[in-house]
Amino acid sequence: MKHTVLVVEDEQDTADLLKCVLEREGFSVLHAGDGRQASTLVDTIRPPSLVLLDMVIPYVNGFELLGVIRRHPDWQGVPVIMLSADYYEPDIQRALREGATTYVVKQPGLQNLIQAIAHVLPPPVPTAPALDQAVVKPPSPAAHNRRASVRHQRRSGQGKRKAA
Amino acid sequence: MEHAQPPQADDASTEIVSVDASFEPLVPKFMTNRKKEVVVMQEALTTNDFDTVRKVAHGMKGAGGSYGFDRISEMASAIEQAAKAGNASPIARDLPALSSYLDRIKVVYE
Numbered sequence: 001m002k003h004t005v006l007v008v009e010d011e012q013d014t015a016d017l018l019k020c021v022l023e024r025e026g027f028s029v030l031h032a033g034d035g036r037q038a039s040t041l042v043d044t045i046r047p048p049s050l051v052l053l054d055m056v057i058p059y060v061n062g063f064e065l066l067g068v069i070r071r072h073p074d075w076q077g078v079p080v081i082m083l084s085a086d087y088y089e090p091d092i093q094r095a096l097r098e099g100a101t102t103y104v105v106k107q108p109g110l111q112n113l114i115q116a117i118a119h120v121l122p123p124p125v126p127t128a129p130a131l132d133q134a135v136v137k138p139p140s141p142a143a144h145n146r147r148a149s150v151r152h153q154r155r156s157g158q159g160k161r162k163a164a
Numbered sequence: 165m166e167h168a169q170p171p172q173a174d175d176a177s178t179e180i181v182s183v184d185a186s187f188e189p190l191v192p193k194f195m196t197n198r199k200k201e202v203v204v205m206q207e208a209l210t211t212n213d214f215d216t217v218r219k220v221a222h223g224m225k226g227a228g229g230s231y232g233f234d235r236i237s238e239m240a241s242a243i244e245q246a247a248k249a250g251n252a253s254p255i256a257r258d259l260p261a262l263s264s265y266l267d268r269i270k271v272v273y274e
Contacts, residue, residue, distance in 0.1 A: 011223040013194045017230050020190060056222060085226030085237075108232035109184050 002028040003049035003121055008038040008065065009083070010057045014106070018052065021110050025117075035060025039068055047075045050121055052113070053100075055084040055091060063098060070099040079120045081113070178270050183232050185273040194231055195266065198224060202263045205243065209255055217255060218247035235265060 005027045009015040012033070019029045030048060032038035036059040051069060055062035062082060069075045079101040084091065092103045101120055104113045183191060201220050208216035221244035228237035239262045246254040 011227050013190065013197055014223075014227045014230050016190050016193075017187065017227075020187065024186065054226075085222060085229060106226050106230045108229065108234065110230055 002026060004028045004030060005117075006030045006032065006038070006041065006048040006051045008032045008035070008051065008057060008062075009054045010034050011054075014054075018110065018113075021114065025114060034058040035062070035065045038065055042068055042072055042075055047078045049078070050117065051078055051080045053080055053082050055082055055095070063094065066095070066098055066100060081116055081120065083113070177268050179235070179265060179268045180270050180272055181233055181235075182272050182274050187231060188273050191231070191271055194227065194233075195269070195271075198228075198236060199263070199266050202259055202266065205255070206259050209252060209259070212250075212252060214247040214250050214252075218244055221247060233269075236262070239265065 003026075005022055007015055007018050007022070007029055009018060009031070010033055015031050015033070019031065022029050027049075030041070030045075032041055035057045038053075038057075039060055042065075053062050053065060057065070060068070066080060066082070069078060069080060080099065082095040082100040082103045083106060084103070085106050087105045095103050102116050104116050106113075201224055205217045205220050208214075208220070221240045224240035225237050225244060228234065228240060239258060243255050243258050243262070246252075246258070
């Protein structure tokens, strides 16, 4: 089953990039374009696996929305990764103090974000077909016997060559 | 062993920027929006609307950094700082430079 990630990001091109990168990594993505819209989602939908929260968003800023999430009985345990364009230590400390799981500065390609997500989320549970493909089935008794027979013949052949 | 040559600029004024190939469908809109934002900031500056300049520059800084347009991000950051300080003259100087830079970018996907 896919993890669902709620992306709270007001800059549309950045939101599009996050969606592109996250879907490529196998996540299902929800998007809120501002803090007010995100607050509504907190009150109306089931909690996602993860929230990516831009620090500077309109109406309800990132810190306020983090508080809304941490006070909500169903959402309080959801990991929240705060995103920012800046590496500003006081903001990082405040975000962590107020309940952010971690803090990521936007960098080219967002590889650092993908690494942070890997630390925060367990790997997605594979769907049924993927599980079937992933399972290495034990050999059937017939196949085992065929291989044993081949080994036996090889050993026999070697013996014959030595004897010759 | 043959080594790949770095992309060469068409002329001295072209700015080559390498971007992740998987972002290619998104980049034309990204570039168009950055050019529109320069116009928005220029208009805001005429009325000393530093709050709009600051917000737009902040968004541009983050978007530029995420896509790999580091120079855009740097220039937007300088404009954002000047807007925070309410200092019009560096913004008036930097916006045309940013506009010119955007016009000279040639994106190479890798």
